Amino acid sequence: MKRFKIVSMLCLTMALGLTGCGSNNDGGSASGTPSSSGESTDKPVETAVQEKVVLKIPHYKSGQNVGAKFFLPQVERFNTKYADKYEIQIEEVPNDDYNDKIKLLWQQKELPALIEKGANELVETLIEKDEIYDLKPFLDSKPELKASLIEDSVAFNTRDGKIYTMPSSVVRPIGLFYNKEMFADAGITKPIAQMNFEEFDQALQALKDKGITPLSLMTGENAWTTMLLASAFMANEPGAEEVLKSNRADKEFDYTSQMWVKAFGEVQKWLKEYTTDNALGAAYADSANNFLNEKTAIIANGTWMVGDFSDTTKAPEGFDKKVGVSLYPGGIGLATTAEYSWWIPKGLKQEETEAALAFIEFIRSPEEVEAYMVAEGGQAPNIQTSAEFTSKLNPILAEMNRSVSSDLKMIAQSMADVWPDQISSKEFSGYLPLLAQDKMTPEQFAEHLTKKAQQFKK
Amino acid sequence: MKIKWLNVWIAAFLAPTVLVLALFYIVPIGTVLVTGFMEWDGLRAPEFNGLNNYIHLITYDNTFFIALRNILLWSLMAATLHVGFGTLVAFVLYKKHIGWRFVRGVFMVPMVISAAAWAIIYKLFFNDEIGILNHMIRSIGFSDFHVNWFFDSPASFFAITLTWLFYAVYVTLIVYNDLMAIPKEVHEAALLDGASEWGMIRHINLPLVKKAIGTGIILSVTARIAGFEEVALTSRGGPGNDTYNITLMLYDGIVNYNYGYANAAATIMILLGILVLLLINRVFKMNESTY
Numbered sequence: 001m002k003r004f005k006i007v008s009m010l011c012l013t014m015a016l017g018l019t020g021c022g023s024n025n026d027g028g029s030a031s032g033t034p035s036s037s038g039e040s041t042d043k044p045v046e047t048a049v050q051e052k053v054v055l056k057i058p059h060y061k062s063g064q065n066v067g068a069k070f071f072l073p074q075v076e077r078f079n080t081k082y083a084d085k086y087e088i089q090i091e092e093v094p095n096d097d098y099n100d101k102i103k104l105l106w107q108q109k110e111l112p113a114l115i116e117k118g119a120n121e122l123v124e125t126l127i128e129k130d131e132i133y134d135l136k137p138f139l140d141s142k143p144e145l146k147a148s149l150i151e152d153s154v155a156f157n158t159r160d161g162k163i164y165t166m167p168s169s170v171v172r173p174i175g176l177f178y179n180k181e182m183f184a185d186a187g188i189t190k191p192i193a194q195m196n197f198e199e200f201d202q203a204l205q206a207l208k209d210k211g212i213t214p215l216s217l218m219t220g221e222n223a224w225t226t227m228l229l230a231s232a233f234m235a236n237e238p239g240a241e242e243v244l245k246s247n248r249a250d251k252e253f254d255y256t257s258q259m260w261v262k263a264f265g266e267v268q269k270w271l272k273e274y275t276t277d278n279a280l281g282a283a284y285a286d287s288a289n290n291f292l293n294e295k296t297a298i299i300a301n302g303t304w305m306v307g308d309f310s311d312t313t314k315a316p317e318g319f320d321k322k323v324g325v326s327l328y329p330g331g332i333g334l335a336t337t338a339e340y341s342w343w344i345p346k347g348l349k350q351e352e353t354e355a356a357l358a359f360i361e362f363i364r365s366p367e368e369v370e371a372y373m374v375a376e377g378g379q380a381p382n383i384q385t386s387a388e389f390t391s392k393l394n395p396i397l398a399e400m401n402r403s404v405s406s407d408l409k410m411i412a413q414s415m416a417d418v419w420p421d422q423i424s425s426k427e428f429s430g431y432l433p434l435l436a437q438d439k440m441t442p443e444q445f446a447e448h449l450t451k452k453a454q455q456f457k458k
Numbered sequence: 459m460k461i462k463w464l465n466v467w468i469a470a471f472l473a474p475t476v477l478v479l480a481l482f483y484i485v486p487i488g489t490v491l492v493t494g495f496m497e498w499d500g501l502r503a504p505e506f507n508g509l510n511n512y513i514h515l516i517t518y519d520n521t522f523f524i525a526l527r528n529i530l531l532w533s534l535m536a537a538t539l540h541v542g543f544g545t546l547v548a549f550v551l552y553k554k555h556i557g558w559r560f561v562r563g564v565f566m567v568p569m570v571i572s573a574a575a576w577a578i579i580y581k582l583f584f585n586d587e588i589g590i591l592n593h594m595i596r597s598i599g600f601s602d603f604h605v606n607w608f609f610d611s612p613a614s615f616f617a618i619t620l621t622w623l624f625y626a627v628y629v630t631l632i633v634y635n636d637l638m639a640i641p642k643e644v645h646e647a648a649l650l651d652g653a654s655e656w657g658m659i660r661h662i663n664l665p666l667v668k669k670a671i672g673t674g675i676i677l678s679v680t681a682r683i684a685g686f687e688e689v690a691l692t693s694r695g696g697p698g699n700d701t702y703n704i705t706l707m708l709y710d711g712i713v714n715y716n717y718g719y720a721n722a723a724a725t726i727m728i729l730l731g732i733l734v735l736l737l738i739n740r741v742f743k744m745n746e747s748t749y
Contacts, residue, residue, distance in 0.1 A: 103500070121501065125501040278586055278606070281608055281609030420714075422713065429694075430697065431696070431697070433606070433610065434697050434698045439698075456710075456714035456715075
């Protein structure tokens with residue numbers, strides 16, 4: 001019996017040891033220090049100051065993400081410039097998981113030193129809790145940088161005199177792309193931005209009469225291309241300017257007014273008459289594919305799509321020469337200045353904060369902003385671009401800039417910017433098939449969205 | 459005194475298992491149950507709000523009842539057609555006709571494909587433009603046939619159903635295992651008594667695999683209650699609410715930073731699961747001995 005007890009005791013010790021393995025805490029996550037690999041957090045501060053500061057940042061503009069093409073080389077340029085002082089290392093995170101990752105890291109008190117936006121709810125909670133580093137003293141000490149920022153964006157990012165997230169210096173109005181050959185075939189000569197939506201409707205009909213499917217629409221995912229066109233239509237309606245104004249921060253929860261219902265009615269018509277058979281349930285890739293392969297004449301999208309037109313894995317050779325770009329009918333451009341951007345959590349070591357600030361300053365320098373606009377489009381109203389800027393631009397981006405300069409009547413937010421998440425991510429696209437199939441009237445559609453928007457209203 | 463020591467040792471050996479069980483199952487389930495009665499956005503501390511989450515979930519609009527109706531219909535099909543098909547395959551395999559090993563292998567293949575990948579495969583299969591199904595229908599003479607299976611109402615409900623209806627591998631495995639466990643003597647005795655093939659299936663095999671079928675029903679129905687990928691990655695509950703279920707209500711709660719609401723939905727799912735368990739236990743007399 002005694003031997004049995006000894007053996008049993010040994011077994012029990014081993015078993016408890018095994019279950020205890022996971023609790024050997026070496027993470028030190030309770031310290032609340034954001035993650036950084038510049039040095040071990042156990043090292044004395046005085047030695048850490050001597051070393052190069054390395055910031056590991058999870059970010060979605062990596063891997064196959066469309067933004068990685070510009071962002072990753074930009075990080076490399078920063079690392080080269082500050083080779084002896086700072087280094088940014090990017091950890092790849094899928095776009096859809098980024099907000100959740102940031103939230104999780106915050107809950108673990110392991111926030112990285114730099115975060116680009118993240119979920120609005122999290123940013124607002126952290127502003128409320130005063131857990132975000134105030135950028136105002138930094139910006140006050142950099143008058144040139146401060147002067148380059150867009151006023152509306154500064155106003156949006158300022159609370160109680162503090163600037164919590166970096167205001168933007170570039171505005172990129174979203175418009176639409178069209179196939180110039182198809183337009184010529186249909187005899188459409190008037191620039192789209194100078195049309196009103198009645199004339200635009202006639203242009204769609206003219207394309208259809210020529211056997212051309214006019215619009216690349218979609219109801220899958222967040223119904224992005226459909227939503228953009230609907231937003232532009234609504235922006236032309238009386239009263240919409242107030243609802244969709246570009247610096248509006250609060251959300252809209254009631255869609256039963258005439259302007260919304262009319263916009264939904266127009267969407268219904270477009271889906272029934274002017275789009276492809278596969279629009280119901282189509283994802284963005286399907287919608288883009290239809291335009292890139294010349295199955296449709298128009299797609300609503302941002303200038304970041306420009307690179308796809310000359311990518312022969314996505315479009316036929318020479319397709320980029322056929323593409324025109326324009327603001328929406330009525331001279332509407334879609335953009336928002338009411339959004340959060342880069343921010344730094346409070347509680348970092350001094351040198352980490354300095355590294356993070358250096359990165360923000362770097363990416364907002366005139367040279368980097370110009371490089372960004374050359375790559376992805378946009379306009380920086382408070383930055384003097386170089387003499388070669390226009391010549392460096394892709395012809396389509398240059399055309400968009402001309403359209404903005406000559407035809408812009410209003411910058412409005414898209415519907416997705418003023419809707420709560422539940423509507424933009426699920427309800428709008430989920431119910432579009434019923435609208436397209438006449439199983440719902442535009443009024444019922446509006447009532448349904450209103451009811452759903454109010455379900456989770458805080 | 460001896461017995462007391464034995465109890466201590468039993469307790470000591472069980473402790474690690476109980477600890478792990480508590481840590482990974484009981485505590486999370488307890489958290490779900492408790493926070494179902496709280497207002498909690500995951501960012502601030504939860505606050506008790508009584509039955510508000512449940513009242514909101516059930517009465518806000520007709521979504522809950524549509525989700526419940528869908529689950530009941532799917533559960534009914536799971537308990538009958540799905541389990542029936544899985545059982546039929548097990549009985550066919552049990553006869554060991556020519557090629558039975560090949561059939562068994564092929565039937566098991568979906569087991570190595572994740573539910574998410576399976577959903578994407580079906581999304582392509584049912585695609586109007588490039589999907590095999592519509593292509594076949596059009597090729598046999600219905601040239602104008604166009605149905606966006608996951609996005610047309612009511613086609614979506616049936617398309618979702620078809621993503622799992624004939625994927626009854628677990629049922630087949632469980633039933634097949636019980637069939638193999640039937641002693642040869644039972645069949646030999648029945649043959650000596652002049653039993654027919656059908657008579658043996660009806661009076662010997664089916665009664666002896668009854669519990670396996672019951673287990674199959676429990677697994678299949680609870681999978682319908684907790685089903686997520688096949689809906690979320692295809693129709694996303696649409697068009698409208700046509701293919702909505704309670705798991706999507708839970709998901710919507712999380713997306714909207716309303717964890718109390720999400721956990722109330724989770725609690726309802728747990729209760730439905732327990733109800734199914736009790737019901738099948740009773741109907742199939744799972745606690746009684748087979749032989």
